[in-house]
Amino acid sequence: MRQPIRVLLAKVGLDGHDRGVKVVARTLRDAGMDVIYSGLHRTPEEVVSAAIQEDVDVLGVSLLSGVQLTVFPKIFKLLADKGINDLIIVAGGVMPDEDVVELKKMGVSEVLLQDTPPDAIVKTLTRLVAERGPR
Amino acid sequence: MSAYVPSVELIPRIERGEIHAIARLISRAEAGIPEARAALAQVYRRAGRSHVIGITGVPGSGKSTLVATLAARLRARGSKVGIVAVDPSSPYSGGAILGDRIRMSDLAGDAGVYIRSMATHGAMGGLAQATLDAVDVLDLGGFDAIIIETVGVGQDEVEIAKASDTTVVVSAPGLGDEVQAIKAGMLEIADIHLVSKCDRSDANRTLTDLKQMLTLGAQTAAKPEWRTPVIGVCSFTGQGFDEFLTALEGHRGASQNTDIGRRRRLAIAAFRLQKTAENLLIERFTQAAAGLRPVFAERLRLRESDPYSLATDLLAASLK
Ligand code: B12
Ligand SMILES: Nc1nc2c(ncn2[C@@H]2O[C@H](COP(=O)(O)OP(=O)(O)OP(=O)(O)O)[C@@H](O)[C@H]2O)c(=O)[nH]1
Ligand SMILES: [Mg+2]
Numbered sequence: 220m221r222q223p224i225r226v227l228l229a230k231v232g233l234d235g236h237d238r239g240v241k242v243v244a245r246t247l248r249d250a251g252m253d254v255i256y257s258g259l260h261r262t263p264e265e266v267v268s269a270a271i272q273e274d275v276d277v278l279g280v281s282l283l284s285g286v287q288l289t290v291f292p293k294i295f296k297l298l299a300d301k302g303i304n305d306l307i308i309v310a311g312g313v314m315p316d317e318d319v320v321e322l323k324k325m326g327v328s329e330v331l332l333q334d335t336p337p338d339a340i341v342k343t344l345t346r347l348v349a350e351r352g353p354r
Numbered sequence: 355m356s357a358y359v360p361s362v363e364l365i366p367r368i369e370r371g372e373i374h375a376i377a378r379l380i381s382r383a384e385a386g387i388p389e390a391r392a393a394l395a396q397v398y399r400r401a402g403r404s405h406v407i408g409i410t411g412v413p414g415s416g417k418s419t420l421v422a423t424l425a426a427r428l429r430a431r432g433s434k435v436g437i438v439a440v441d442p443s444s445p446y447s448g449g450a451i452l453g454d455r456i457r458m459s460d461l462a463g464d465a466g467v468y469i470r471s472m473a474t475h476g477a478m479g480g481l482a483q484a485t486l487d488a489v490d491v492l493d494l495g496g497f498d499a500i501i502i503e504t505v506g507v508g509q510d511e512v513e514i515a516k517a518s519d520t521t522v523v524v525s526a527p528g529l530g531d532e533v534q535a536i537k538a539g540m541l542e543i544a545d546i547h548l549v550s551k552c553d554r555s556d557a558n559r560t561l562t563d564l565k566q567m568l569t570l571g572a573q574t575a576a577k578p579e580w581r582t583p584v585i586g587v588c589s590f591t592g593q594g595f596d597e598f599l600t601a602l603e604g605h606r607g608a609s610q611n612t613d614i615g616r617r618r619r620l621a622i623a624a625f626r627l628q629k630t631a632e633n634l635l636i637e638r639f640t641q642a643a644a645g646l647r648p649v650f651a652e653r654l655r656l657r658e659s660d661p662y663s664l665a666t667d668l669l670a671a672s673l674k
């Protein structure tokens with residue numbers, strides 16, 4: 220049996236906007252993926268340890284609170300400390316273009332902002348996992 | 355990107371309790387990767403130490419919340435706790451939203467707890483195909499207690515009783531007809547009955563009903579050596595959990611080096627064997643029959659033959 224793509228969707232910090240992340244969760248499920256949602260108000264530590272335990276292909280962080288440039292460095296530091304180098308990180312939500320450039324430099328594979336059509340989210344994740352190959 | 359680490363090389367790391375290695379071998383078991391079979395075989399031979407606790411009950415009965423509280427209690431006693439939480443896959447898309455973990459967020463950050471969410475991927479019976487492989491891996495990984503949360507059981511998904519050392523059936527008050535909710539096999543499979551949400555006023559009725567049903571059934575009970583307790587719990591306050599933990603220990607004690615224990619473990623092994631053989635057979639048949647199936651289906655459509663005869667022929671032709 221082939222295993223569907225596994226995704227952890229996470230909300231970090233005080234950000235209480237969860238409409239978008241729930242839309243994404245349903246979209247990915249309807250595209251045949253296994254989706255785990257962290258719930259609101261998680262810490263980067265909790266999110267990273269959940270991603271490792273669940274061995275997800277993709278960790279997707281949804282941020283609409285403007286703190287992306289503090290959250291993502293923490294996530295990458297934790298992953299590096301734990302020796303994880305095959306987890307795909309994507310970001311979504313609302314953030315300025317210059318931050319998107321920064322995030323990509325840090326190692327975020329894709330940033331999918333507001334009004335991204337569901338289809339594009341599915342295609343992006345599918346492509347990223349295919350590019351990574353088996354592990 | 356990093357190179358593929360052979361599965362057998364994960365085993366020493368699993369034995370050291372390395373979470374990343376544990377998680378990876380479970381993923382490979384779930385994906386049915388042939389390369390992982392030899393490693394899983396080694397894991398099985400060395401596992402068998404942990405107390406495997408199955409938690410089942412209708413959807414929404416409070417299983418996940420209860421698992422979180424139970425795990426916290428076991429942690430307080432110094433046990434490492436592994437959790438495998440199974441949720442149903444959508445029959446339409448094959449995808450799933452695995453929602454059990456979110457109820458266990460109080461356990462996040464505790465390195466002595468491992469939580470794995472798993473979708474059924476079409477498996478019936480309340481477990482996923484790889485659930486028991488995951489249990490073995492966690493067992494080898496040094497987890498003292500391993501809790502399996504089944505999908506919300508409708509009625510006849512009772513596989514958990516053939517997969518766990520101790521089976522706990524959870525009934526919630528106010529889910530309509532309580533007696534209805536626990537019919538069809540659920541009464542028999544329980545080693546421990548819990549009535550959840552005991553902070554609610556209607557919990558007492560459920561408790562009384564359940565106790566009454568059990569006394570009625572006592573004479574015909576399949577397990578005369580163990581008296582199945584009925585315990586009311588509240589996962590928010592921890593009410594009833596002392597008694598619950600005592601019952602868990604009691605049942606484990608009653609199963610160690612005893613005839614009922616041996617019989618139970620034999621039944622578990624027989625079930626595992628049967629399941630694995632079924633899965634292998636289906637896998638082999640599905641592959642081998644792929645080419646022939648359209649031809650046979652066409653003959654069936656034309657009513658040249660009948661389903662039973664054609665299926666028999668197809669099996670014979672495919673599984674030579
Ligand atoms: C609805 C809304 C709210 C609702 C939220 C309801 C809820 N439960 O979600 C309420 C009214 C509660 C709210 C409150 C606040 N809000 Co508000 N809110 C919005 C608003 C109008 C729409 C957000 C939304 O739901 N969009 C619809 C969903 C479907 O879109 P989405 O979330 O962007 O998700 C899409 C993509 O981004 C992507 N995506 C999202 N996550 C992920 C994750 C992954 C992995 C992937 C691949 C893709 C992906 O996919 C989705 C589908 O395309 C935005 C403005 C805007 N235009 O975005 C402001 C906005 C986000 N809010 C804002 C603010 C400031 C607040 C408040 C602080 C206001 C206040 N002063 O009280 C509070 C904070 C509350 C809190 N605790 O966090 C600001 C944020 C500014 C910033 N980031 O710097 C915004 C941008 C408005 C603005 N222009 O100022 N808000
Ligand atoms: N009042 C009360 N509510 C509870 C208790 N335990 C759980 N609940 C609530 O019951 C609902 C279902 O809880 P879950 O733990 O998700 O139930 P579940 O059996 O795991 O559900 P599924 O996995 O979907 O089958 C949630 O809203 C919980 O908050 C309790 O002890 N008391
Ligand atoms: Mg649950």
